[in-house]
Structure formats: C-alpha cells, structure tokens
Amino acid sequence: IKTPIVILNFKTYLESSGENALNLAKDLESAAIESGITMAAAPQATDIFRITQETDVPILAQHIDPINPGGHTGSNLIDCMIESGINGTLLNHSEKRMKLSNIDEVIKLSKERDVFSVVCTNNIETSVAAATLNPEFVAVEPPELIGSGIPVSQAEPEIVEGTVSKVKKINKKTEVLCGAGISTGDDMRAALDLGASGVLLASGIILADNPKEALINLVSKI
Numbered sequence: 001i002k003t004p005i006v007i008l009n010f011k012t013y014l015e016s017s018g019e020n021a022l023n024l025a026k027d028l029e030s031a032a033i034e035s036g037i038t039m040a041a042a043p044q045a046t047d048i049f050r051i052t053q054e055t056d057v058p059i060l061a062q063h064i065d066p067i068n069p070g071g072h073t074g075s076n077l078i079d080c081m082i083e084s085g086i087n088g089t090l091l092n093h094s095e096k097r098m099k100l101s102n103i104d105e106v107i108k109l110s111k112e113r114d115v116f117s118v119v120c121t122n123n124i125e126t127s128v129a130a131a132t133l134n135p136e137f138v139a140v141e142p143p144e145l146i147g148s149g150i151p152v153s154q155a156e157p158e159i160v161e162g163t164v165s166k167v168k169k170i171n172k173k174t175e176v177l178c179g180a181g182i183s184t185g186d187d188m189r190a191a192l193d194l195g196a197s198g199v200l201l202a203s204g205i206i207l208a209d210n211p212k213e214a215l216i217n218l219v220s221k222i
C-alpha cells in the first residue's frame with residue numbers, strides 16, 4: 001500500500017450509508033485520482049459489495065470477528081468480507097473495542113488471506129501492545145478527540161510522535177496513522193511532520209458540504 005494514505009471511516013452516519021456510501025466512495029475515488037494520494041474507504045458491511053461493483057476504491061472492513069465459518073450468528077466472517085471485496089480490515093476501533101487475543105487472531109486470519117490490518121489504539125501504551133502483533137498499520141486516536149473537530153496532530157502532537165517512536169522500536173515494518181478531529185490540509189501536514197504515514201478520519205469529510213472538495217483540501221499540503 002502506497003503511503004501517505006487517507007482512510008475514510010464511514011462509521012454509521014446516514015450521510016455515508018446506503019446510496020450515500022456509494023456516492024462518497026465515488027468522491028473518494030475521484031479525489032484520489034486527482035491528487036495522486038492513496039485513499040481508502042471503511043464502509044459498513046452492507047455497503048461493501050455495492051461500492052466494489054462501481055468503484056476501484058480500496059476497501060477496509062470496519063470490524064472482523066475472530067471466527068471461522070460455522071455457527072456465529074451476527075458476526076462478520078473475514079472470508080465473506082473478502083468475497084465482498086475488502087482489501088484490509090480496521091480492528092479495535094474505539095467505538096468497537098476488542099480483546100488483545102482477538103485482535104491477534106484476526107491479524108493472523110488477515111495475513112493468511114493476504115489482506116492488511118489497521119489496528120486502532122487509544123494511546124501510546126496500547127499502540128505498543130498492538131505493534132507487537134505485527135499489523136501493517138497502527139492508528140492512534142485519542143477517544144476524547146474523536147468527532148470533536150479538534151485535530152490530534154495539532155492538539156496532542158506528543159501522542160502521535162510518541163506512538164511513532166515506540167512502534168518503530170518494536171516493529172520497523174508497522175506504519176503509524178493518526179486520527180481524531182482531522183479535517184484540513186494543515187491537520188494532515190502536521191500528522192506527516194510528526195512521522196505518521198497518513199490519517200484515519202470521518203466526520204470532517206462525511207459531514208462536509210462538499211466531501212470531494214474537503215478531501216482535496218485535506219491532501220493539499222502534502
């Protein structure tokens with residue numbers, strides 16, 4: 001995966017669900033082509049297939065359960081997600097926390113199937129724990145800044161810098177992303193200057209009047 005990368009988490013906003021999810025994915029695709037920057041989408045499970053039918057946007061599942069095929073009602077099975085078209089998985093988001101042992105299991109399932117993993121963490125210490133599991137990315141997001149409009153890269157730079165330096169000591173191959181409150185070109189520039197390989201974001205783009213313009217603005221200072 002080429003970095004810097006922008007990962008847009010569609011969460012469960014109506015503005016990024018159903019038909020709107022498809023339109024947002026198309027905006028993401030055209031912003032990526034225009035800017036030359038890698039942009040991936042993490043839509044709800046129900047929207048993955050429709051997006052892969054109409055765009056070439058790289059897709060992440062918002063969550064995968066640590067299960068094999070069989071009796072697991074209500075779970076997200078990685079094999080079906082892959083058949084729907086995912087290229088990667090978001091794990092342990094602050095809004096969908098997982099046990100460390102389960103994160104480990106899903107990272108292993110992902111590696112066996114050649115899809116990448118982005119493990120979300122809430123601080124430097126959990127980033128260190130996540131890095132020992134060898135995911136392709138660790139994405140640090142202080143929960144109190146999620147959805148706040150206050151960018152982590154400018155309000156709490158020490159969390160991003162600290163995560164980068166500790167993660168790299170454990171595992172040089174794992175790349176660090178940051179998220180929470182990111183929306184502008186300055187926010188993304190600050191993230192890259194702190195050593196991050198990209199950003200994970202949601203509301204600043206999803207709720208913007210013109211999401212495509214907001215995406216172009218986000219990557220304008222790279």
Ligand code: G3P
Pocket residue numbers: 009093141145146147148149179180181182200201202203204
């Ligand atoms: O996964 C990204 C997210 O939690 C950050 O949300 O709305 O602050 O960009 P937001």
